[in-house]
Amino acid sequence: MEEKTSAIIRSSVVSKGFLKEEEEMKNRACKKTKCELVGYDSLPDYLKDNEFILGYYRCEWPLKETILSIFSIHNETLNIWTHLIGFLIFLSLAIITAMVVQREMSTSSSMQKYYLGQVVGTNLTEGLFACLLTTSSPDELGHPKRYFHANNLSNPCILTTIKDDIANSIIPQTTIPQTPHLMNPITRWPFFAFLFGAMFCLLTSSICHLILCHSKQTAYVMLRLDYAGISALIVTSFYPLVYYSFLCQPFYCHLYMTFITTFGVATVSVLLVPALQTANFRLVRATLFFCMGVSGLVPVMHKLVSFNHRPEVIMSTGYEFLMGTFYGLGVVVYAARIPERWVPGRFDVVGHSHQLFHLLVIAGAYTHYLAGLVYLKWRDIDKC
Template structure:
């Protein structure tokens, strides 16, 4: 009887121990889950990253690693070592989107009449139409009743004197305003403006805009692809693989389309060289994109080769620029656009050099993890270079709208 009682007590003690042990394990599991939920989306250091996310050993901390897509998307509003990489090009994308809309709406389809040089207009104008407009408006000048004879007599007395020169003298030498009984009347400048409005549209037909907007589209694609890549690449290895190739394709698209405005508008009157240069840069861009799709191209040891390849695409623009200067050295627009293009190339070149050498973080590893590392500097230089090229494109449009071929 006593033995049964002891056996029952021993069994009860074991059951209690098992229950307490189970409760303790459950408690630990609950705390562990809560702790894991708290830390699983924390930033990690470089040595904790999977191999496909290890790209820059000089950036030591603040990495996101294999986060779910929801947390990855929300991380655009948090601080990590990719925050400024995302926002520098995302802001750049919206800048170029705004510039594209502004240019399409505000930059006139034909050149501004007030920016034209009057003799240039009259050289190409229909002089009979000019004469008709002039004779219509001259009688309204009250103190100059014989002014209308100046046109006819000048042609009779000085047949060798071109009509445009006489009209330019009238436009520039006579007073702008006359008064009669304190009432404003027709002025010569207004008259000549009416003449310009008649004759100018026939000689200022706007040139095609597609090369300019192709560049703007290439710039926006590059900036948006880069921003998306830096935001989403930490999700998974497959996502990183896709995003990096999209990023490389965007860079190649930007460089290729950057050549379209200068080549097209410089050689629009020479189809052979226009097609030659544009075909060459297009094929080179496509080959660069295809090479970028190769898996080996993604490895960190190919960083310098990647930068050199894109830098080489930029250097290939030297030939058409030199050709432009040879053909149009006496045109100020050729000099202005070349200055812009040299500045753009310098910005892109410095950006590629900074990217390849990983300056400044290589000098002080871990000090530029959040702000100031090479990729952020590279992004800002790309935006600055693209904007410089946008300014050059506006010069090309105005030049060719005014001059044609």
């Protein structure tokens, strides 16, 4: 009986070991098959997006192999790397911009101390001497009058409250070079919001193109994340334009920022509908993003009418026009699938419309970054 039992156990162990080995062999064979590049006709419907790109597709690869495919050649390689490099560029710009702000503030503090020291060194002795020789009339309570710069700019006595009033009694009477370094910088949050929106868009796009092919569920999630990233870039691009242009007109500032934020949320909500993910609605998706971008013409025109005498406004508008040209051209190329529709299969790996769209998005975002620098320079000097 015991021998039969042990024989059954050994048979079961051998059988399990054989099944396990067979399963591993099948998995290896399956992975090997899945990790081959296939043609457009072999794709499931959810991966069919551009019938003019005929080959070099990854189809339902295991997650590990899908991630590692970032280092291999396929029709998404340049889509991944263009926006990944773009993300790193804008991350560097954000860090550099933050460091420059800190350096300017430090420079402002040190230069103010320098000029204060210069003024005190040259005028303090004369001021004290004049003060000691000056007999001030007492106030109603019989105490000597205190002289403040606000109502007695010509009085040389600076013995008011040395700690609180020394700067007020000396510096306003002295001409200090008014450079941007001596100004308190305007708030940077709208500018950094735009940089964050650009980085979010570029990073989510890169990740989407990398792992979209893994499974239907992954594609469902990543496409929506990609659309959210595009909307975030468009919405946050409005923030520097609106905030800095209408800094002294809070009604218009709040109106425009509320409108574009609401428009962006509504666009993302509409694009969450599964039916709009198919290739048949490519033009609808492009039109929604195009309308979001074109709505920026309203605050731009308003800015030009209100501040046409400011050179910063003219310069920033030029950058914004160039940005709109890049974005608009990108939408046209994306929707028309140029140039692969002219020669299907020729641009499968390099040069197809989505890669050109990515490059134009980076160019447009960088142009808007340059416009943002103009806004900062303007509002650092000229506040309300």
